[in-house]
Amino acid sequence: xxxxxxxxxxxxxxxxxxxxxxxxxxxxxxxxxxxxxxxxxxxxxxxxxxxxxxxxxxxxxxxxxxxxxxxxxxxxxxxxxxxxxxxxxxxxxxxxxxxxxxxxxxxxxxxxxxxxxxxxxxxxxxxxxxxxxxxxxxxxxxxxxxxxxxxxxxxxxxxxxxxxxxxxxxxxxxxxxxxxxxxxxxxxxxxxxxxxxxxxxxxxxxxxxxxxxxxxxxxxxxxxxxxxxxxxxxxxxxxxxxxxxxxxxxxxxxxxxxxxxxxxxxxxxxxxxxxxxxxxxxxxxxxxxxxxxxxxxxxxxxxxxxxxxxxxxxxxxxxxxxxxxxxxxxxxxxxxxxxxxxxxxxxxxxxxxxxxxxxxxxxxxxxxxxxxxxxxxxxxxxxxxxxxxxxxxxxxxxxxxxxxxxxxxxxxxxxxxxxxxxxxxxxxxxxxxxxx
Amino acid sequence: xxxxxxxxxxxxxxxxxxxxxxxxxxxxxxxxxxxxxxxxxxxxxxxxxxxxxxxxxxxxxxxxxxxxxxxxxxxxxxxxxxxxxxxxxxxxxxxxxxxxxxxxxxxxxxxxxxxxxxxxxxxxxxxxxxxxxxxxxxxxxxxxxxxxxxxxxxxxxxxxxxxxxxxxxxxxxxxxxxxxxxxxxxxxxxxxxxxxxxxxxxxxxxxxxxxxxxxxxxxxxxxxxxxxxxxxxxxxxxxxxxxxxxxxxxxxxxxxxxxxxxxxxxxxxxxxxxxxxxxxxxxxxxxxxxxxxxxxxxxxxxxxxxxxxxxxxxxxxxxxxxxxxxxxxxxxxxxxxxxxxxxxxxxxxxxxxxxxxxxxxxxxxxxxxxxxxxxxxxxxxxxxxx
Numbered sequence: 001x002x003x004x005x006x007x008x009x010x011x012x013x014x015x016x017x018x019x020x021x022x023x024x025x026x027x028x029x030x031x032x033x034x035x036x037x038x039x040x041x042x043x044x045x046x047x048x049x050x051x052x053x054x055x056x057x058x059x060x061x062x063x064x065x066x067x068x069x070x071x072x073x074x075x076x077x078x079x080x081x082x083x084x085x086x087x088x089x090x091x092x093x094x095x096x097x098x099x100x101x102x103x104x105x106x107x108x109x110x111x112x113x114x115x116x117x118x119x120x121x122x123x124x125x126x127x128x129x130x131x132x133x134x135x136x137x138x139x140x141x142x143x144x145x146x147x148x149x150x151x152x153x154x155x156x157x158x159x160x161x162x163x164x165x166x167x168x169x170x171x172x173x174x175x176x177x178x179x180x181x182x183x184x185x186x187x188x189x190x191x192x193x194x195x196x197x198x199x200x201x202x203x204x205x206x207x208x209x210x211x212x213x214x215x216x217x218x219x220x221x222x223x224x225x226x227x228x229x230x231x232x233x234x235x236x237x238x239x240x241x242x243x244x245x246x247x248x249x250x251x252x253x254x255x256x257x258x259x260x261x262x263x264x265x266x267x268x269x270x271x272x273x274x275x276x277x278x279x280x281x282x283x284x285x286x287x288x289x290x291x292x293x294x295x296x297x298x299x300x301x302x303x304x305x306x307x308x309x310x311x312x313x314x315x316x317x318x319x320x321x322x323x324x325x326x327x328x329x330x331x332x333x334x335x336x337x338x339x340x341x342x343x344x345x346x347x348x349x350x351x352x353x354x355x356x357x358x359x360x361x362x363x364x365x366x367x368x369x370x371x372x373x374x375x376x377x378x379x380x381x382x383x384x385x386x387x388x389x390x391x392x393x394x395x396x397x398x399x400x401x402x403x404x405x406x407x408x409x410x411x412x413x414x415x416x417x418x419x420x421x422x423x424x425x426x427x428x429x430x431x432x433x434x435x436x
Numbered sequence: 437x438x439x440x441x442x443x444x445x446x447x448x449x450x451x452x453x454x455x456x457x458x459x460x461x462x463x464x465x466x467x468x469x470x471x472x473x474x475x476x477x478x479x480x481x482x483x484x485x486x487x488x489x490x491x492x493x494x495x496x497x498x499x500x501x502x503x504x505x506x507x508x509x510x511x512x513x514x515x516x517x518x519x520x521x522x523x524x525x526x527x528x529x530x531x532x533x534x535x536x537x538x539x540x541x542x543x544x545x546x547x548x549x550x551x552x553x554x555x556x557x558x559x560x561x562x563x564x565x566x567x568x569x570x571x572x573x574x575x576x577x578x579x580x581x582x583x584x585x586x587x588x589x590x591x592x593x594x595x596x597x598x599x600x601x602x603x604x605x606x607x608x609x610x611x612x613x614x615x616x617x618x619x620x621x622x623x624x625x626x627x628x629x630x631x632x633x634x635x636x637x638x639x640x641x642x643x644x645x646x647x648x649x650x651x652x653x654x655x656x657x658x659x660x661x662x663x664x665x666x667x668x669x670x671x672x673x674x675x676x677x678x679x680x681x682x683x684x685x686x687x688x689x690x691x692x693x694x695x696x697x698x699x700x701x702x703x704x705x706x707x708x709x710x711x712x713x714x715x716x717x718x719x720x721x722x723x724x725x726x727x728x729x730x731x732x733x734x735x736x737x738x739x740x741x742x743x744x745x746x747x748x749x750x751x752x753x754x755x756x757x758x759x760x761x762x763x764x765x766x767x768x769x770x771x772x773x774x775x776x777x778x779x780x781x782x783x784x785x786x787x788x789x790x791x792x793x794x795x796x797x798x799x800x801x802x803x804x805x806x807x808x809x810x811x812x813x814x815x816x817x818x819x820x821x822x
Contacts, residue, residue, distance in 0.1 A: 035461070117553075124546060223678060227636050235593045236818055237638045237672075238564050243592065259545070332544065334568030339506060339541035374546065380536050381550035387537045 030348035047356075047404075053398035054407045062393035063095040069389055105378025106371035116257060119266055121374060123253075123260040127330055129370025131156070131322035133267040135348035136366055137274045138318030140188075140357035144278065145291040145311045151196055151211025152319040153345025154218030155189035159323025161222055162188030164336035165231075167248035167328060174326040177247040182266070182324050190313045192218065196203070197312025201305035203409020207312075212294045215345070223338050241336035250329040259332065263325035267366075270318060277314070278359075285310055319345065350398050372397065466674035498531040498763045501556035502755075503547045505563035507680060508537050510697050513706035513729050514639075518562045518585055525759040533792030544569040552577055558762045560585065560605075560755060564639065574602040581767045585751060585757050586639045588771060588821065598769055605754050606821035607774035610646030611638075611808050612747045612781040614815045615701075615801050616726050617650020620700045621662040621743060622797040623724070630693030631666040632675035634705030638819030640676075643704040643728060643747060644733070645669050645817035653804075665698050672818065677708055686711025694719050700744060702726035713739040724789065731784035744792070754780055773821050777809045 018205040033414035067073045067090075076083075076090040104110055106125050110119035135152045142149035163185035165343040172180065196214060225231045233242050250261035265380040290307045298304050322344055327336060351369055353359030376390035400407055408415060451558075502522050509519040519535060526533035534554055536547045542728040548569045551559045559580060561570040564587030571589055582602040589604060591597040620629045631647055633640040644667040651664050666689075667674035675693075677685040686703055690712030693701050700723065701716065709728065713736065716723045725732070725739060727746030732739050736793030754772055761767065774780020781803070786793050807813040 105550070112553070128542075173716075220678065223635070229657065233590065235594050236586070236590070237636075237641070239635070239637055240565070242594070322698070326542070331547070332568070337541055337565060339565075342540035342542040344542075377543065377546045377550050378553070381534065381547070381554050387539060391539070 012032075048405050050403050050404045051414075053405075053411055053413075055397055056373065057407060057410060058123055058393065058397035059398045061396050062389075063099070064390055065392060066098045066385055067091040067094050069386060094383075098379055098385050099384075101370075101377035101379040101382040104382070106375030109378070120258055120379070123258040124374040124377075125367065125370045126264050127259045127261070127370070128268045128373045129366040130261075130330070131262045131325045131344045132348055132351045132369050133366035134263075134270055134322035134325060135319045135344055136351035136355060136362040137270055137359060138193075138315035138322075139348055139352035140355065140359070140362050140396070141274065141278065141287065141318075142311055142315045142355040143291075143352060145287040145307065146294070147200075147291075147308065147311050147315075148208050149193070149196070149211050149312065149315055150208055150349065151193060151214050151316075151345070152322075152348045153212070153341055153343075154215040155316045155319035156194050156323040156326070156341040156345045157218040157222050158192040159185035159189035159320025160327045160336060160340045161225065161323075162320070163248075163324035164241060164244065164327045164340070167244035167333070168335060170248075171245060172247060174247040177245065178250065178328065181248045181328055182321065185320045185324025185328075187320065188319040189323060190317035193312040193319065194309060195314020196314075197309040200312070201308045219338075221338070222336070223404070225339060226336065233335070239338055243335050244328065244333040246333065248328060249333050250325070259330060261325075262330035263329040266321065266325065268363075269365050270321065275359040283310060319348070322348070350402075354398060354401055368397070369394075459521050496529065496531045496763065498529075498558075499534060499554070499556045500525060500558045500560070500759045500763065501530055501534040501551040501554065502536075502560045502562065503551060503566060503569075504535070504537045505544070505561075505565050506538050506540055507563070507706070508539070509535065511680070511706055512710075512735070513680070514585065514602065514749070515562050516728065517749070517751035518560065518755045521755030522560065522759060523758045524752065525763075526754075528552075529760060531759070531763050539563060539717075545572070548573045552580060557581060557582065558759060558767070560758070562586070562751075564637070572598065572603060574599045577601075581762055583755075583762075585755070594794055600769055601767075603752075603758060603767070603769050604771040604821075605774075606756060606771055607639075607642075607749050607751075607754075607781055608815075608820055609642045609747060609749055609774075609781050610649070610815045610817040610820060611776045611782050612749075613643045613646025614650040614653070614808070615776075615783045615805055616702065616745060616747050617647035617664075617802060618654045618803050619650070619745060619797065620647070620702070620726060621651040621654035621660070622658075622794070622800075623792055624662060624700050625722070626697045626699045627660065627662045628697040628699065629662060629664050630690075630696070630698030630701040631664065632677060632689045632693070632701075632703060632705065634677055634680040634708055635665075636674075636676050640704045641667075641672065641674075642817050642819040643672060643702070645819060646747075646815055647702055647726075649815055657800075661723075665693055665696055669817075677705055680706045680708060681716065683708055683711035683714075687715045690715030691719070694723055699723045700726060702728065702747070704728050708740075710736065713742065722794075727784065733784065733787040740788050742785075742789075743785055743787065744789050748782045748784055750774060750780050750782070771821070775809075776805055 070090065073087065073090040073094050076086040080087050105121050107122055109118040109121050131266055135156055139149055139152055139296045163181045165183040166181040170177065192214060196207050196210040199210050200207045223239065226241065231241050232238065233240060250263045252258065252259045253262060253264065278287065284305050286302050289300065289302055290304050294304050323341060326344065335382060352362055354365035372394040376387065376394065379385050379390055380387045495616035500522060502518060503516045507513065507515045509515050522533050522535065525531065534551065534556060536550060538544055538547050544566050548559060548561065552573060557580065560583040562585045566584060567587045567589065570582050570584045580601065583605055584602065585605045587604060588596050588606060589599050589602060624730055629642050629651055633644060648664050648667055648669040651662050654660065655662055675689060677689055679685055687704060690701055690703065694715060701712055703712040713725060716725055724744040725742050727743050729749050731746045731748055733743040754774055758772065776782060804813065808815060
């Protein structure tokens with residue numbers, strides 16, 4: 001996604017009117033003003049620039065939806081011609097308040113009476129991001145090894161089951177208990193994913209189908225386990241395990257007031273480890289080689305089957321850690337329930353794709369998702385924006401970030417490296433549409 | 437627009453520009469049309485006074501709030517009943533109400549927290565899954581009042597515990613289901629009653645326990661042997677769909693029970709039961725349905741022609757009463773338990789199918805109801821609220 005500076009040369013005949021006058025003929029010897037334009041374009045068309053523009057675009061679209069769903073706006077629109085200003089002020093009110101609430105929930109609550117209460121939002125964002133980052137890292141490894149692993153959901157569930165069982169059934173001293181529970185989570189997720197890995201390696205079974213089915217099995221497995229008395233709270237028939245022992249819990253990072261726990265540190269460490277694994281280790285090299293071209297990798301003496309199993313094992317372990325982070329940290333030890341995994345495994349797919357499957361990218365896209373989740377809660381509570389709309393705004397942001405060409409088309413930016421192509425494509429498309 | 441297209445679009449620049457203009461014009465026309473349509477809808481007259489922005493608010497500063505479980509407030513089941521009770525309280529009592537929906541279990545704690553930030557006076561959680569979230573919040577915020585639908589509070593040893601500022605709202609649904617079971621056993625022609633649940637959780641199985649006991653009582657009184665399919669009270673095992681939202685599973689389960697000879701079916705699975713309505717209607721052999729939670733003959737008019745009766749759980753009323761009492765300053769942490777006696781649970785009228793209920797049977801059901809209210813008969817279930 002890096003833009004090369006040596007390919008100037010906008011075709012003035014095709015550029016939109018507002019670009020024509022400033023278009024430099026070539027990059028060498030361009031006048032000062034044009035050079036700034038070059039730089040600005042480069043920033044805008046670069047990966048980070050497109051991401052920022054995508055967020056802006058999504059917020060604009062989301063604003064339209066928020067305004068449309070707002071009762072005050074709807075009633076003001078009914079008498080638009082009698083008093084048009086009412087509509088604009090109602091729209092401004094609805095949208096600005098909704099986004100202020102989103103910010104308040106995600107970063108810092110400006111309405112809070114104390115700093116300690118206000119900064120809670122940021123800790124929530126980090127807390128919610130933790131499992132998304134961990135599971136996203138696992139999926140990212142798979143995607144880079146051309147294994148489309150959809151099974152993070154099931155692997156998160158199994159991680160939570162193993163970690164949770166160790167957490168409530170055993171009685172061990174503090175650091176050992178936590179270590180064992182975290183390890184159990186990784187093993188649980190790893191084993192579950194390896195089923196798909198082994199089936200793929202041995203029989204060529206499609207990993208997409210197998211992992212989706214394993215997700216379903218995991219959901220019913222946890223429901224079955226929680227119907228057993230050994231897994232329920234004594235004296236209760238509810239499908240909810242006993243509370244976890246304090247010794248198995250991740251220590252809180254910022255005190256009792258906040259949910260932020262050491263699982264977040266684990267996620268950071270996991271980012272570094274995955275980076276090292278993929279970029280510096282022999283195993284990671286084999287992963288990438290298989291991802292780039294399995295036939296070539298096989299010819300080079302790499303066992304594709306072995307790599308497949310390894311990739312799934314590592315991916316599953318990371319997803320299992322996400323499950324462990326949920327049950328040993330975020331949920332505060334209240335025990336295992338059927339919905340412990342939430343939609344972590346599904347959201348993590350988006351997080352991984354959004355982060356371009358690279359550890360740093362996944363870290364930041366996980367944070368973005370966490371911020372949207374945490375902010376959405378306050379947005380719903382404070383402004384009454386329906387939660388479905390909150391999810392739509394979140395999805396819009398992802399949609400725009402995931403489709404850089406769309407963003408470039410909207411802002412009329414040339415594609416990095418080839419501006420001519422960027423202008424050509426919409427023109428060709430338009431022509432096609434008109435002809436049809 | 438075809439005439440503007442001259443030559444190959446890929447190379448012919450003037451043609452492209454012409455097309456572009458044409459497209460722009462087209463967009464303008466569409467936009468104009470849209471604006472005109474909007475304008476027609478925007479010709480209303482402005483309200484004379486500045487509209488008050490407190491649509492949900494009233495004259496009181498009391499703020500009652502509610503957090504749904506993952507089912508959402510549109511679940512046609514207990515979240516919705518609770519929501520309606522709260523909205524009614526807001527309108528009738530002129531207090532402020534605020535609601536947040538949870539989409540998944542990890543939303544519970546943040547949602548309850550957000551309601552505390554919104555300075556709610558009373559926060560009601562719907563569903564036993566919110567117990568940990570409400571429990572912790574109640575202990576951390578002694579100034580705020582809490583209520584929890586369908587669960588009591590437990591301490592670390594899982595003994596029921598009283599929290600000063602938190603009220604459990606519970607329902608002894610088995611009492612009403614007992615009457616439904618007795619009634620169904622008397623009405624059934626095949627001598628087989630079917631039931632299934634959404635998930636094996638106490639708030640569901642308590643319906644099935646009551647039904648089974650009612651049928652057993654009928655058999656004992658009349659020397660009959662009416663069977664119950666789909667639930668074994670002694671073993672506490674039976675049929676479950678595993679979901680509260682996939683109606684097709686309700687259809688499959690309903691059809692399976694009909695095929696095994698049941699002619700009255702009680703689906704205890706919220707909206708999934710609507711699938712059973714479809715199954716019974718397509719069987720079209722005089723089979724009937726027992727609704728749950730609300731009076732289905734009223735809430736689902738589609739099913740009125742086959743609904744014998746419904747086992748009603750007045751969550752809305754319980755929520756309303758709790759809000760009312762709390763807003764008047766007399767909150768108490770004593771659990772509310774809905775029974776036949778206080779009207780928190782009940783049996784719906786027979787509506788369209790009243791003719792299929794013999795009068796002596798209906799009299800007998802009434803006397804049983806009286807006996808339960810007077811305590812002469814005790815309906816027990818492992819899931820009875822303690």
